[in-house]
Amino acid sequence: MILVTGGDRSxxxxxxxxxxxxxxxxxxxxxxEAFDEEMKKRIQKHQNRRPxxxxxxxxxxxxxxxxxxxxxxxxxxxxxxxTLLLTNLLFLYSHTKDVEKMDFENLEKKxxxxxxxxxxxxxxxxxxxxxxxxxxxxxxxxxEPLSRHFRDIMGTxxxxxxxxxxxxxxxxxxxxxxxxxE
Numbered sequence: 582m583i584l585v586t587g588g589d590r591s592x593x594x595x596x597x598x599x600x601x602x603x604x605x606x607x608x609x610x611x612x613x614e615a616f617d618e619e620m621k622k623r624i625q626k627h628q629n630r631r632p633x634x635x636x637x638x639x640x641x642x643x644x645x646x647x648x649x650x651x652x653x654x655x656x657x658x659x660x661x662x663x664t665l666l667l668t669n670l671l672f673l674y675s676h677t678k679d680v681e682k683m684d685f686e687n688l689e690k691k692x693x694x695x696x697x698x699x700x701x702x703x704x705x706x707x708x709x710x711x712x713x714x715x716x717x718x719x720x721x722x723x724x725e726p727l728s729r730h731f732r733d734i735m736g737t738x739x740x741x742x743x744x745x746x747x748x749x750x751x752x753x754x755x756x757x758x759x760x761x762x763e
Contacts, residue, residue, distance in 0.1 A: 582703040583762075584742050586716045587752035594661055596750065596757045597713045598631065604657035604709060607632075610648075612641040612666040627661070641669040645698035652708045660699075663714035663738060667692050671731065685730045689737075696738040700745040714739050716751065 583600060587593040601607050609631055615621040631637070636655070640647060644666065648658055660666075674691050675683045703710040717735045743749050748762030 582710045582746045583748045584746040585713050585750045591752045592755035593752040596752050597711050601657050601659045606655045607635040608655040608658045609635050609637045610660045611639045641666045645702045649702045652706050657709040659711045661713040680727045689734050696741050704745040
């Protein structure tokens with residue numbers, strides 16, 4: 582498993598796609614949902630950049646099981662990205678958009694359990710798995726509770742994934758730096 586992390590717009594997805602392009606058969610797991618026009622354009626930009634022979638699975642639920650089942654059909658699976666995956670699951674599991682009613686302790690347990698399952702499956706995979714995630718811990722402490730809790734969950738999720746990964750890259754300004762692996 583290879584983990585590719587970095588800030589927003591750092592070039593991590595482009596780098597991950599470049600790594601995946603070394604494989605003949607690729608499944609691209611896209612976790613984004615288009616809730617507005619701007620997000621639709623972002624998704625379209627990612628779609629246009631991918632080779633047409635890559636298969637795409639647009640999903641953010643039950644990904645550990647999907648990866649386990651699909652790995653036999655592909656040389657490489659690229660999951661882009663964990664941050665959107667956890668954002669979507671946070672709102673799915675909370676059953677509310679009212680931050681005051683969210684049980685962050687329970688949400689964190691559920692979200693990190695999902696990440697543990699994904700990391701376990703990916704670590705054991707016989708094919709290459711590339712995972713993209715955002716490194717959120719480099720900025721200021723957010724003012725709102727939702728952002729603080731989410732940042733904390735992402736930090737722990739990224740640590741879990743990095744620990745299980747054979748290689749980890751940190752992408753800054755389009756430049757990948759290998760921080761784990763040979």
